[in-house]
Amino acid sequence: MRLAANLSSRASAVALGVVLSGIVPAGTVSAQTLKSIQAPATPLVLKDRGSFYVGGRSVEQKAGEILLGPDDSVTVDQMYVEYMVPVGKAKIPVVMIHGAGLSGKSYDTTPDGRMGWFEYFVRKSHPTYVVDQVGRARSGFNQAAINNRLSGASTAPTGSVTLTAPGAPAAIGQGAFRFGDRVGVWTNFRFGPSFGEAFPGEQFPVEAVGELSKQAIPDLTSQVPQPNPTLKALSDLAGELEGAVLISHSQSGPFPMDAALINPKGVAAIVALEPGACRASYTDDQIAKLAKIPTLMVFGDNLGAPTGLGAMTWQNRLDGCRTYAARIAAAGGKVDLVSTAERGIRGNSHMLMQDRNSLQIADMILKWIDERVERSS
């Protein structure tokens, strides 16, 4: 067993440099400096900004699980939300939901220091709300899931987990997981055919892949109750906003649909970026409800490339979403499924919001929102 602590920072940085064979400079993991971040040309003027939590429940905890004090309660399953509201006439609010092993940071400053979608959508007049999923980042997690295991108590996960970990099925669900820097990112996120080699015209800034790996943090989705409390929290947030576009990505792909099925009131539109799954399990009754919500699904390029993680490709996932789109359309819904490559935009990775042409992709989505939501309201 190779243990993390056995490798010094310097040694692993050198190893990384060798494998990357010049594409990524050695030491990239610590290379970003504040000066590499590009300041925008014009100021950002905000009517309001801040952060808050949605949801949460109070649960008892035993002394060993609490930092300060004896047996007590703690709050778990709350969802962190940060937001910015632009001055002037506002368009419809947008909620951005990140994918597996990541946090809301996905939508902020890109790994190579460019403006993220969080700020860009605000500059395009949309009040924008970025969340951390329950079980991650500033939303925290219920440590009882871990501590009960340590103490030998039974804590079988209370629901199914959609994530897969080839080669390690028995281990998933035991602790806190994050995605790997090499296979988990490079091939599965379609930066290139093999670690260190980029696709021709690749849009992800591969020289900054070390910065993306810093965004990858432990993911306790497998330990949250089922249904995932994030779904109800998203539904509640959209309701409080009195109508919002829910943008999901990867693992959170079906979250806007699932949230709308809890309460469709606030879900004005759905944008799913390379959803990990478009559920085939929705009933016709559920499809009829979802068909009332304008939906856009966006996929990038090189979809047929091997992911390095089993036989499933992103093309397979797109095909699954095409089936979903057909069901929605048959139920009278307005649904668009876009492969950027088919539109002549080449080289987009799984991290569409961080690719070099991320603002071009954003503009495409903003235009769709204008057409499908703004003009029809």
Place this chain on the structure above:
Amino acid sequence: MRLAANLSSRASAVALGVVLSGIVPAGTVSAQTLKSIQAPATPLVLKDRGSFYVGGRSVEQKAGEILLGPDDSVTVDQMYVEYMVPVGKAKIPVVMIHGAGLSGKSYDTTPDGRMGWFEYFVRKSHPTYVVDQVGRARSGFNQAAINNRLSGASTAPTGSVTLTAPGAPAAIGQGAFRFGDRVGVWTNFRFGPSFGEAFPGEQFPVEAVGELSKQAIPDLTSQVPQPNPTLKALSDLAGELEGAVLISHSQSGPFPMDAALINPKGVAAIVALEPGACRASYTDDQIAKLAKIPTLMVFGDNLGAPTGLGAMTWQNRLDGCRTYAARIAAAGGKVDLVSTAERGIRGNSHMLMQDRNSLQIADMILKWIDERVERSS
């Protein structure tokens, strides 16, 4: 053993309501709505904003610890930083560091929906950088610390932990801990003499204590390497900023001093808010180095009240800081130790940045920065 999962949300909310006997409405845990957040009277105009990571190292991980893929590397020990830079002539940058069981959220929108210090300091012309400590929130943690324990591997903490958990010393260090809602917060943070009862003139918005409990998330400080990677990251960040005021709170109280001892170059001034400790262990040589950095320490009111967590009071901690201040002064340093109560400001809790008079406390600190740093530069 009382297990979290055995209590439904509804049941525990009711129990909470009874204990609080009317001071906090039952169900407060889920009570905050977006509409309770107060928008500022004037727009916020930013030259720049965003987020980035400082530090981090690449380590090998075994398959069971990785979400996507076989044996691979992950990045750990990176520190998340979010920032805002105001337009116009900027004063010295400020870095804000949170305490135990919390995240950078401490310094943003208060539990009762008022503007936090993050935004207020920016409005007062200071570029402001808010961090998540390594082992917490968007900085993540190294899941090997947990998974190795689950697999039976030896993972004794590599260093001492300054946090204490009366009644549960054996358990600390085994997993992920957060502070309790009742004793851990109410008495130790000096909201009142016992859970549900506020001190006369209490400044913490106790009706929103449920919102504070949402900010409390698992804390893996006990599992990070020693010295804590946050210290080097703070030192590096201050260096990149070419001079910054480091503001610490509670558990992070001595972090600015420790960071300056790694590299004093960027640490222009230190503001420690109710530090959990002012280290008595610094050598005279270290004190001589720290004496070159203007230092302010701020404590609130009701310092002698029992914390509910053993004999140590916040008055004891203030006394320890008085000893530290005397050493700094004897070495020729400029040091100020303020108890707000002694200045006639009554009722401040441990959460000075969230109290009802938080902007009054901020103004006091801003004035000190102007006098000790701005005018002498």
